[in-house]
Amino acid sequence: MHRLTGLIAFARVAALGSYTSAARALGVSPSAVSKSINRLERELGLALFARTTRSLTLTAGGRDLYERAVRLLQEVDALEQTAFAAKAEPSGMLKITAPLPVGVHVLAPYLPAFRRRYPKVTIDLRLSDGFVDLVREGIDIALRVGDQSDSRLISRPIAMHRIGAFASPGYLAERGIPSSIDDLAEHDLVNFRFQSTGQLLRWPGDRGKRPFDVLAPLVIDTSEAVAAALVAGGGIGISPTYVAAQYVSIGLLRPVLPELTVDRAPIVALWPESRRENPAVRAFVDFLEQTLVAPTPWDRTVDAHR
Structure with missing residues (x-):
């Protein structure tokens, strides 16, 4: 041994x-x-x-x-x-990995409810924006954004990664509410930089038009920090709805320019082929599908405050 x-x-x-x-x-x-x-x-x-x-x-x-x-x-x-x-009831340790924003906003709020339903399952959640090899590192489930092609893994879409434009009520009271994308030229903007590539986010075009670049005096490479800057009155910025929703619900952010709200990619659950019959894995994936049915809780929050 x-x-x-x-x-x-x-x-x-x-x-x-x-x-x-x-x-x-x-x-x-x-x-x-x-x-x-x-x-x-x-x-x-x-x-x-x-x-x-x-x-x-x-x-x-x-x-x-x-x-x-x-x-x-x-x-x-x-x-x-x-x-x-061979055990009928889900039990044992479930090792889960996800990018930090997904783990904080999509997974963590629902883990207590999952454990109340399956008290014999313990969870080890590991958050990292770096690539994690599930097979080599012994991870049971990963949540990732976008299409993931790996023949060793089983995948299932869980929810949609949707983005939209947001600003604080204080900023909008001072600078005005934009009525069209063209109005963005008169506003301060906060943009996002992808850590994996160093590229700036291209903002979504209206009604199927091509994405466009923006000039932003403030560029940040984490979604949470973008949202924090917007809450502080930094301007108008793009955020995943699952990040912005908590601020929208308490009045610290408001959605603007609904034409900039678009679905970017699915949030996908992946697990190794060796975990196919694991009751805890099956129970967790089923739980996420049932809990995050469209429209997701965060999208309902954002839509209710338009």
Whole structure:
């Protein structure tokens, strides 16, 4: 059993590139990961990593073992999932990952209701805007925005990622409410920059027209910070409706220019093929579909304040 523990720790370090990241993924301390790998190296009589103060790379023997370990751990995982599937009631740990805005606004508010329905399921939610390899990192479910093509994963659309234009009541009282897209030239704008590409958001065109670029004196690369700047009177900006809705509901933001409200892409749930029969995974995906039926709670909030 301790050798299997060592292989699990080794595979996570090899996939993630550091003891700290592997420890975080496994829910243990970095020292525990280090001890497991050191024990495995002693038992195998093989150095698995070439270590320096700044890098950690696989040795030739480590690369060969990693390929074999991944196959072995996938088999162990499949056996574990088969055992889970044999239980009628969803239970056990459910590891979920999502981008930060989706996790905060789309997932987290509904997790308590899910746990009240399935009290034997525990949830480990990990939020990151970086790419997460579900198979290598042992994640059960991911929520992502947009079409995701990966033959190893099963996907299902859960809700729609919709964006719209918003501003604070104070800003609109001072500068006026725009009646058309052309009026934006007379307003301060707040724009969003994608962290993944560094590109600026192109604002949606009216009624199927091509998206257009804007000149904005304020550019921010997280959705929450864009919304916070708008609440503070920074101007007019584009926000996902699931981010803006909480501010709209308490009167801190108002939707403007309904022609700029468009569906961008589906929010998709993905899970590894090995989790297909896992009762907790099936229950969670079904719960999201039932809870986030269109129009979603956040879109109803925004539409009610137009």
